[in-house]
Structures are given as C-alpha cells and as structure tokens.
Amino acid sequence: MKRLLSLLAVSAFSCAFSQSFGVKGGVNISTINTDGWDDTNTKIGYYAGLYMHAPVNSVFAIQPELIFNSVGAKYSAGKTSHTLTLDYIAMPIMFQFELIPQFYLEAGPQMGFLISNKDKFESGDKTTTITDKDRFNSFDLSLGLGAGVKIQNSLKLTARYLAGFSDISKNGETSLENDNKLRNSGFQIGIQYGF
Secondary structure, eight states: OHHHHHHHHHHHHHHHHSOEEEEEEEEEEEEEEOSSSTTOBOEEEEEEEEEEEEESSSSEEEEEEEEEEEEEEEEEETTEEEEEEEEEEEEEEEEEEEEETTEEEEEEEEEEEEEEEEEEEEETTEEEEEOOGGGBOSEEEEEEEEEEEESSSSEEEEEEEEEEOSOOBGGGOOSSOSSOOOEEEEEEEEEEEEO
C-alpha cells in the first residue's frame, strides 16, 4: 500500500511539473454556415494567444488555451457585398493524442465570448459600417478537430477545424432571414512555440 501511494505521489508530482507554456498564432479561414445567405464566401482573419501543455502520459495530453479569435464571413445580396467580422476571446480545451513521435491528433470543445463585431456593407461607391454587438449572442460553442507536427523541439505547425454548435444571432434574427441559424465554422493554420 505504501508503494502504491508513493507511486501515485511521484506520478502526480511529475505531472504537475511537466507542464509547459507557450504562445501560438496564425490564420483563420472562416465562414458562417446558413441557408439564408446566398454566395457566402470565406473571410481571412487571425488568432493569437497562450496555451498550457499538460502531458498525462507518453501519448496523451491536455492543452487549455486562451486566444483572441477573429472570424466571420463575406456574402453578397443583390448589388451589395457584406463583410461580417466577429472577434472573440476563445478558450479551447484540446485533448491531444501523439500516435507517432513528432505528430499528434487533437479534439475538444471551444468556448468563445464575443467582444466586438463589425458589419461592413459596400454598394458601388457607398460603404456603411455597423458595430451593434446586441444583434449577436455573446457566447459561442464549437468543436475543434486538429493535428500538429513538431518542426523543432519547441516549435510546432498546427491545423484545426472548428465546427460551431451555437446560433450566433440573437433570437434567431439576421439581416436577411428570421428563422435560419447562423453557425461559425472554419480552419486555423498556424504555429505554436513552447517555453
């Protein structure tokens, strides 16, 4: 019994001190999934933030993150083009599996909190910008699926797909339809550097 307790104590101690921290950032290629907007195109944005990497054993790790995430979409309605930008403080919690050395797969939830938005409408020479955060839900829930490859000891190249579960429009209202749900989705491609 004493050996078992000693082994558990050593394991917990080693896990607590094997955590590492780092920074990450890259490009978002995002859109909004809905049936209500015709000709929806992707929007290029960016993300940047911090992470903590906590190995549980040699093949499994948990990686909570805190990132600034700029997403949105572009679409056309008649002669008007519309660019919607939504900025979130996002908190992904990714569960990572290193199946072979230098390469891992990951999955986990991401919670996002809306901090700002911008609607830009362009029609001919006229441009109108609206910043009304009350039209959107302040909370967004997504599922992240991704992979990463170690380039150097502390540097990794990462890719992640985010599929939104939440309707981002408040009360189901959008500028075009009232009943269609709007969900964020997109790819993230970037790097992360550990200390």
